[in-house]
Amino acid sequence: MSLKLPVFFAALFLGAQVFAATGKSPLSLSPEGVVIDNGVDAPITLKYPLVMNEARKEAKVSAATVTGATAVVNYEGGGQVGVKLADGSVTFDLAAMPAGTKHLHAVMNIGAEYTGVGKWQVGTGAVTLFPQDKPASPFLHKGGATEFSLFGPTGARTTVHVPVFCYQQVNDNREWNNNIFQWHVFLPVTPDASTLTLQIEITAATVTGVPAASTPAAVTVAQPSLKTPAPPEETITGTRVLKWKDGKRAVFMIQFDDSASSQLRNVIPELTKRSIPGTFYINPGNGPYKAFQAQWEKVANLPGIELANHTFTHNGALTPEIFDEEIVKTNEVLNQLYPDRKTPRLISFGRPGVAKEKWGITEEQIKAVLAKNHMIERPPFTGPPFQYKTIPEMNQLVDLAIKSGEMKSLVFHGVGGDWLVTPMDYFNAVLDKLDANRDQLWLTDPLAYHKYLTARTTAVAKEVSSTPKRIQISLTTQADPALYDLPLSLATRVPADWAKAAVQQGSSRVTVPVVAGVARYNAFPGSAEIVLTPTS
Known part of the structure; x- marks a missing residue:
C-alpha cells in the first residue's frame, strides 16, 4: 500500500519560539511514548497508542524498542x-498494525501540578x-473536536490537532484515587490510512498566561491553526495555510446514492439553480442507472455535478x-464520462449498503482493493431518513x-420519489439553508475535501x-502532487502600504x-515558488 495515500492524519503543529534560544527539540521517544518538553513545565508523555477493533476491544502495548528517533x-x-x-513531526507507520484495527487510543497523563x-x-x-x-463527575469533557490545548502552570501552551471524526475525553482521575488528569483521544483508522503524521505546537506564555500565536514572520509558518478556521486578519503573521479552501469556516457536502431517477428529475435542477455541488454515487450495472443511462451521461459534465x-x-x-x-467496471464507465481526466487519478468511493452476508471479504481486503485502484472512501454515511x-x-x-x-455531510437516496425518500420540501429547505450560509461554508465534494x-x-x-516590495514563499507538502493536484489557500501579511498584491x-x-x-490567495504545493509584489 502506498504511503502517499493517507486519508486522515493527526496533525500537531510546531512553533519554534520556545526552543529558538536553546535549540532543544521538544520531542523525544521513551519506552512509554512521545515525550513533549516545552522547556518550562515538567515534560508530559503522549503514550504509544492502544489499538482497538470493531468490538472496541483494545490490544495493549507489550513492548516498545526505541532507537534514537x-x-x-x-x-x-x-x-x-x-x-x-x-x-518536529511524529509519524506512525500502520503497515503492520494488528488486523482489524479500527481506532488508535492514545492517552496523555497530566500531573497533579496542573490542579x-x-x-x-x-x-x-x-x-x-x-x-x-x-x-462531581470525573468526566470534564466528552465529545468530538479537532484539537486539544493544554496550558501549563507557566502559561505555555501545547496544542494537539486531531482528525475529523475523532472522539476526545478529559478525565479527573481522583475519582479512581489517582491524583492526575488524563486526556484521551480515539483516532479512526480509515481503509486507506497507512500512516498518521503528528507534530507539536508549543507557544510561550503571555503576561496573562494565555498564549498567543507567536511564530515570527521570518520563520516557517507551519500549517493553519485549526482552532480558527478562517483567522481574522489581525491574528495572521507571516504566511499561513488556511484550514479550508478560500478561508471558509467549515465544509459541507451533499451526496446521492444508487442512481435513483428522482435525482435526475428533482435533485439536479435544484442544485444547479443554487450553484450547489452534488456528488452522485452510481451503479452502472443495475437497472435504475441503465434505464436512464443517456440522462446520466448528459448531466455528468454539468457544473458542480460529479459522478462517483x-x-x-x-x-x-x-x-x-x-x-x-x-x-474496475465502474471506473471504466467514469473514465468514459470524463475522458479529459488523467489516469491514474483518485476517485471517490461510497460503500453500498447491503446485507452483511453479501460482504464475504475483510476490511483489509477492501482496503487493498481500494488502494490498488486509487479509490478514496468517503466519510461515514449520515443522512435521511436514518440519522436525520x-x-x-x-x-x-x-x-x-x-x-x-469542521466537515459535515448529508447522503440522500430518493428525493421526491423512488426509495428511502426525502420529501422535496425537506430537500429544498436544507439547500436554502446551505445557500444562505455559503459565505461561511466551502460547499464541495468528498474527493476535493480529501485532497x-x-x-x-x-x-x-x-x-x-521578505522586503517592503517583494515576498517570496515556498509551499511544500508530503502528499503526492500527481494525485493531490488541488491548490491550497494561503494568507500572507504584507506591508501596510500595499493596497493590492500581485501573486505570481x-x-x-x-x-x-x-x-x-x-493577502489571501491559492497556490499549488511543490510547484514553483510564490512571489507577492504590490500593485495598484
Missing part, C-alpha cells in the same frame, strides 16, 4: 506500529481551569476478485458544521525572503485585494 511498538496478540521523529493552575481547551470551547477540588463509484451492481462482494471487478428525519435536524447539522469549523485535507495536513509555507507562481499571475494588511 525511531521506535517499534509491539502489541499483545501480535502486530506492531512503527514510530519515527523527524523535523487549580493549569488549563485545558477542547476545540473552540472555553479555556477551562483544571479543578482545585474533586468534581458505488460499485457496478450494488450487490456487495463475496471475494476480493469480485470486489475488484465491481470497482426532520428539516430542523438537517438544518442543525449545517449549524453544527459552522460552529465546529485539500491531506495536502494541508503536512503543508509547510515558508517565507524565503510559475506562469500564473493573479491580483488579489489586501484586507487589513493580509
Whole structure:
C-alpha cells in the first residue's frame, strides 16, 4: 500500500519560539511514548497508542524498542506500529498494525501540578481551569473536536490537532484515587490510512498566561491553526495555510446514492439553480442507472455535478476478485464520462449498503482493493431518513458544521420519489439553508475535501525572503502532487502600504485585494515558488 495515500492524519503543529534560544527539540521517544518538553513545565508523555477493533476491544502495548528517533511498538496478540521523529513531526507507520484495527487510543497523563493552575481547551470551547477540588463527575469533557490545548502552570501552551471524526475525553482521575488528569483521544483508522503524521505546537506564555500565536514572520509558518478556521486578519503573521479552501469556516457536502431517477428529475435542477455541488454515487450495472443511462451521461459534465463509484451492481462482494471487478467496471464507465481526466487519478468511493452476508471479504481486503485502484472512501454515511428525519435536524447539522469549523455531510437516496425518500420540501429547505450560509461554508465534494485535507495536513509555507516590495514563499507538502493536484489557500501579511498584491507562481499571475494588511490567495504545493509584489 502506498504511503502517499493517507486519508486522515493527526496533525500537531510546531512553533519554534520556545526552543529558538536553546535549540532543544521538544520531542523525544521513551519506552512509554512521545515525550513533549516545552522547556518550562515538567515534560508530559503522549503514550504509544492502544489499538482497538470493531468490538472496541483494545490490544495493549507489550513492548516498545526505541532507537534514537525511531521506535517499534509491539502489541499483545501480535502486530506492531512503527514510530519515527523527524523535523518536529511524529509519524506512525500502520503497515503492520494488528488486523482489524479500527481506532488508535492514545492517552496523555497530566500531573497533579496542573490542579487549580493549569488549563485545558477542547476545540473552540472555553479555556477551562483544571479543578482545585474533586468534581462531581470525573468526566470534564466528552465529545468530538479537532484539537486539544493544554496550558501549563507557566502559561505555555501545547496544542494537539486531531482528525475529523475523532472522539476526545478529559478525565479527573481522583475519582479512581489517582491524583492526575488524563486526556484521551480515539483516532479512526480509515481503509486507506497507512500512516498518521503528528507534530507539536508549543507557544510561550503571555503576561496573562494565555498564549498567543507567536511564530515570527521570518520563520516557517507551519500549517493553519485549526482552532480558527478562517483567522481574522489581525491574528495572521507571516504566511499561513488556511484550514479550508478560500478561508471558509467549515465544509459541507451533499451526496446521492444508487442512481435513483428522482435525482435526475428533482435533485439536479435544484442544485444547479443554487450553484450547489452534488456528488452522485452510481451503479452502472443495475437497472435504475441503465434505464436512464443517456440522462446520466448528459448531466455528468454539468457544473458542480460529479459522478462517483458505488460499485457496478450494488450487490456487495463475496471475494476480493469480485470486489475488484465491481470497482474496475465502474471506473471504466467514469473514465468514459470524463475522458479529459488523467489516469491514474483518485476517485471517490461510497460503500453500498447491503446485507452483511453479501460482504464475504475483510476490511483489509477492501482496503487493498481500494488502494490498488486509487479509490478514496468517503466519510461515514449520515443522512435521511436514518440519522436525520426532520428539516430542523438537517438544518442543525449545517449549524453544527459552522460552529465546529469542521466537515459535515448529508447522503440522500430518493428525493421526491423512488426509495428511502426525502420529501422535496425537506430537500429544498436544507439547500436554502446551505445557500444562505455559503459565505461561511466551502460547499464541495468528498474527493476535493480529501485532497485539500491531506495536502494541508503536512503543508509547510515558508517565507524565503521578505522586503517592503517583494515576498517570496515556498509551499511544500508530503502528499503526492500527481494525485493531490488541488491548490491550497494561503494568507500572507504584507506591508501596510500595499493596497493590492500581485501573486505570481510559475506562469500564473493573479491580483488579489489586501484586507487589513493580509493577502489571501491559492497556490499549488511543490510547484514553483510564490512571489507577492504590490500593485495598484
